[in-house]
Amino acid sequence: MSNPTNRAFWQDAAGVPSAIRESPVPSSLGPHEVLIKARAWAVNPVDAYLQVVALPFITYPAILGTDVAGVVEAVGSGPASQKFRVGDRVLGYAPGRKREGAAFQEHVVLDQGLAMKIPDTMAFREACVFPLCLATAGGALFGSEYLGLPFPGEGKGEGKTLLVWGGAAGVGSNAIQLAKAAGFDVVATCSAHNFELVKGLGAGKVFDYKSPSVIDDVVAELDKRVCAGIFQAAGPQNGVVPCLEIAWRSKQDLFVACANLVPEGSVPQGVRATFVLDTSDERGSYYGTTSKIFADFLPRALERGEYKVAPTPEVVKTKGLEGIQEAIDLLKQGVSAKKIVVEAE
């Protein structure tokens, strides 16, 4: 393997400006790894967060970023990696457990299970919107420690309904589409201006989370049905609270998987709720569900047009790693059903 020159988007500590500088790529790949040249990156709320807050599972200096799409440059020797060829167009989830495995670099090492070929017609700016949001939604829905729902293709969801709170968000858009593909009906919340968009992703019934009667309305709707659980996919810091109240007031026993932290003391008696988190140990807790979605479901669903690119990518003006800060700053202003993306060239 030739050893390309590489630059990366570094965060040396929480609270200091990020810096773009050289970062060598390894001279050889592990058997289960692939090396890609990045063509587009997407930014997530966690990237903005890690610039200011030192989370316990992050070791600084760190390279930021989880979401990338690009072209395969080298393939590890293991049998599972052989599904890739040099030149393949792929997307990848790069949770950055090893420093060279984070996304905001010109060349990114991916675990073969967290990379996936994309359709020839799909632009890199579209492909990079999926990784972290899809991994989170997949972990929450199908992970045995969370909702533990059956996977797409297993056909066991029929007749049951999932509540996705925050269906216009990146995580929520993927949760709706994955739940539908697994055979569930979906009730979702979003702003009124996103109703049609969220229905287009597969939600059968949509409520405005800003309505004063939203909790009453959602409880009434869920209790007309057999409900498989609740996924709180978006919201502010205490954004899980409405979902906890819905679970408490519903006559059904509804587990709440939460993309946002569950504040201490906020869970009513009798309600089961868990913060969904990709652990930083070994391959992380999203590995099993994400690699299965990438291997068995998503490529074909995208190829057939059965899975939509959502949220819609919004590409910043500045190209290359120099555009990452612009993208993070734009995200911090707030987005509605948009994914902020940077193209490499």
Ligand SMILES: NC(=O)c1ccc[n+]([C@@H]2O[C@H](COP(=O)([O-])OP(=O)(O)OC[C@H]3O[C@@H](n4cnc5c(N)ncnc54)[C@H](OP(=O)(O)O)[C@@H]3O)[C@@H](O)[C@H]2O)c1
């Ligand atoms: N635990 C994890 O592993 C994990 C991983 C990824 C993300 N997250 C977290 O999950 C959340 C969503 O991430 P994301 O990337 O999907 O965010 P995002 O797309 O940037 O979120 C923006 C969307 O959130 C929706 N929203 C805002 N406030 C809401 C509320 N009170 N109720 C329902 N929806 C609301 C908005 O919907 P409208 O436009 O319709 O108003 C907007 O479209 C973030 O807090 C993020 O930090 C957690």
